[in-house]
Amino acid sequence: MAVAKVLTIAGSDSGGGAGIQADLKTFQELDTYGMSAITAITAQNTLGVQSIYPVQPEVLREQLESVLSDIGADVVKTGMLVSAEHIQVITEMLSKYAVKQVVIDPVLGSTSGSELTKKEAISELIHTLWPMATVVTPNLIEAARVLSCPPIETVEAMEEATYRLHELGSANVLLKGGHLPGDESVDLLYDGKTLHHFTQKRLNGTSTHGTGCTFASAIAAELAKGSSMYDAVQTAKTFITCSIKEGLAIGEGIGPVFHSAYRRRR
Template sequence: MKVFKALTIAGSDSGGGAGIQADVKTFQELGVYGMTAITAITAQNTTGVQGVYPLSVEGIAKQIDSIGTDLTPDAVKTGMLFNSEIIKVVAEKITQYQWSNLVIDPVMIAKGGSPLLQAEAIEALKDYLLPIATVITPNIPEAEVISGIKITNLSERKEAAKLIYNLGAKNVMIKGGHEETDQMIDLLYDGNRFFQFESKRIATKNTHGTGCTFSAAITAELAKGKNIVDSISVAKHFIQAAIEDDLRIGTGHGPTNHWAYNKRGALCK
């Protein structure tokens, strides 16, 4: 039996709802062996981020080397990278080991508003990571920053997707969670066609870690050999179940339910 493996290079969330913790939970639920390279430690819970403590570039590089010399991943995901020095070493190591199936979640701002990517790192993201990305998964505010244009409708989102694609990513997935509509549309652009993934918006404040979880699910499916459209389709169902069947813990923006997808599958058998 082949064991599919996925590596997440991201920050740690002490509250367990986002970051490394959300990624590993998602990998596990989708039948993929998860590995980690931690870029920063955050002190956070459902009410917000109380502290961010980036690791040394040397420490991050060593973690990635440990994976690269022994446990070759079938797919790699990046999350919180915090600054340009970290972005550069991550891109360097991914290129060195010639890893494919790279999913970039351009984590910029936490749910509570705390910055998780320094302003000077935006250009490094464009210059070093986008040219080697299989797919980048920004939300609308992140897509505005990367593309440099304001997005107020689907047409402008398509234009932003084209601009981001031209920076080197093979696929651009702009999520629709920040649109104030009942029907949510996630938009994929592969350089030739647009694909729309629709879902019903759920009235809940418990959406902490949705971006991390969604991109981790895409990573897991790519690791198993799925194409980008099928990977996103599974990820959409996974995150929809996780939001609909939320855990209702904490006093702020609570986490999603990472076992909801498989729980629903078991009930249908």
């Protein structure tokens, strides 16, 4: 049977809540075929990230060559990229194999506050990989780092940041407002012409490890199946909302979302 194929390029989370583990779970739940290229091996759990071991750029290149030369990918989704060298390899390989749809989740830090991407890599990301993106999906903290601006704390500031992020070259920007103060969570989608607001009452769940990875991966899966950008985000919002509502009480820190929650409701 034919199936949509999605490749994640990200770090491995030994605790299973984020990174390639979250990505692959999401791809599976949304009926797509998931593949992975690992940028780093982390030792982490619900309490935080204890260690990060980046793979050599050549190892990353070989993984990408193996997957893209044989299987191919309808969509490539990136997460934790660690270094400028990693980003250079990814940019080269996406160009070589003419990947048409790229979802960039600029994972600069973890939910627990650990820094995951080297500072010099951010500039490389903005100037090389960002303009190749079908959509970029930063949260408010990541957006402020990319734009070198003060903390984004209002919807008005989010709107201005969204416009500025779009000027960096991506086709679409999805600015995630989960860190916005207040009783409502607002995400903004901008395609260069229309600004869409996705607003909902803030959830009280405390199991939020892997939310960013899961949200971006759900968008990637839906795009791979042929959905429009708006519809992909809408489905991804439902997917992540269900996953947070039924978040798992695992470990002694920030628990993971439950990726099977969306399928259980259908």
